[in-house]
Amino acid sequence: MATHHTPDRLQLKLRLPAGRCEVTTADTDETVVEAQPMNGSNASREAAESIVETLRDHPEGGSELTVDVPKRKLLGFGNAQVLIRVRGPHGLDLDAATASADVVLTGRPRCADVRTASGDVSIEAADGAVQVKTASGDVDLGQMRDATDVKTMSGDVVVRETGSATDVNTMSGDVRIRRAASGAIQVRSMSGDLEAAIAPGSTLFVDANSASGDVRSEIPVSGSAPSGPADVDLRATSMSGDIVVTRAPAAQAAVSQE
Amino acid sequence: MNAMYTMRLPAAESAKLTPARTRAPLHTHEDVVRAATAEQDAATATAARRQAANHLSGFARA
Numbered sequence: 001m002a003t004h005h006t007p008d009r010l011q012l013k014l015r016l017p018a019g020r021c022e023v024t025t026a027d028t029d030e031t032v033v034e035a036q037p038m039n040g041s042n043a044s045r046e047a048a049e050s051i052v053e054t055l056r057d058h059p060e061g062g063s064e065l066t067v068d069v070p071k072r073k074l075l076g077f078g079n080a081q082v083l084i085r086v087r088g089p090h091g092l093d094l095d096a097a098t099a100s101a102d103v104v105l106t107g108r109p110r111c112a113d114v115r116t117a118s119g120d121v122s123i124e125a126a127d128g129a130v131q132v133k134t135a136s137g138d139v140d141l142g143q144m145r146d147a148t149d150v151k152t153m154s155g156d157v158v159v160r161e162t163g164s165a166t167d168v169n170t171m172s173g174d175v176r177i178r179r180a181a182s183g184a185i186q187v188r189s190m191s192g193d194l195e196a197a198i199a200p201g202s203t204l205f206v207d208a209n210s211a212s213g214d215v216r217s218e219i220p221v222s223g224s225a226p227s228g229p230a231d232v233d234l235r236a237t238s239m240s241g242d243i244v245v246t247r248a249p250a251a252q253a254a255v256s257q258e
Numbered sequence: 259m260n261a262m263y264t265m266r267l268p269a270a271e272s273a274k275l276t277p278a279r280t281r282a283p284l285h286t287h288e289d290v291v292r293a294a295t296a297e298q299d300a301a302t303a304t305a306a307r308r309q310a311a312n313h314l315s316g317f318a319r320a
Contacts, residue, residue: 202319209312221315222317222318226319243312
């Protein structure tokens with residue numbers, strides 16, 4: 001376990017082939033990194049011991065901490081799986097890249113840029129922009145307060161709350177937006193189903209097209225525009241997926257009010 | 259031998275031996291095709307697209 005002094009803005013870079021990354025933020029000016037093997041294999045133990053942590057000044061201010069588990073192609077780590085736990089200050093920016101490792105981000109980070117091949121991605125909340133790219137990993141996003149951009153091939157995407165621009169592209173993955181209070185929302189899929197739930201009271205403009213799937217709205221849609229721009233501008237396109245617009249259940253607190 | 263030459267084929271087999279008509283009689287009034295105007299083409303294409311796609315567009319209040 002290593003502790004780094006990171007009182008200013010922190011950019012956290014994680015590189016892990018397989019295993020799991022757990023990042024949480026707290027009211028602290030230190031960043032604690034812990035790595036441990038996820039199983040009893042020698043490969044996992046050696047991979048956990050090979051972790052490299054580098055702290056340097058970030059060109060744009062603050063500090064940059066890189067946590068890297070090197071990938072050995074020739075000798076290989078076999079089924080090496082490492083659990084990396086990081087506890088850092090609120091407002092950190094996360095830049096994570098993994099192959100099959102899952103990424104879990106909790107607390108109050110600022111921005112997140114996460115890329116995985118098959119690893120699942122879960123982000124509880126973010127104050128800044130969030131970008132996620134996966135091949136087959138599922139994506140679970142909580143309260144998104146700024147622009148959100150998700151691209152996946154076959155992973156399913158859930159956005160629990162959004163109050164800002166949201167752009168989701170999938171091939172076969174399903175997309176569920178559980179609560180949209182405001183912002184421009186664009187969802188596209190080839191065969192994945194798309195569902196967007198609009199926060200009660202929000203005005204909506206919807207333009208949804210599916211070539212061979214069903215398109216329906218549980219909210220009555222008419223051609224008469226409300227006064228002023230709509231709170232939610234929903235554009236949904238699919239080739240063969242179904243598109244459903246629903247009304248979200250009343251929530252404890254809307255994202256836009258926080 | 260005579261019996262063989264006078265044998266009658268079933269109607270189905272006889273039909274196979276009938277030379278196929280290689281050219282249908284020409285009816286000039288059917289061969290004249292009126293070219294569609296650009297407006298008609300666009301309207302037809304739009305209607306076909308609407309039939310093929312499921313579409314929803316409009317305003318609502320949740």
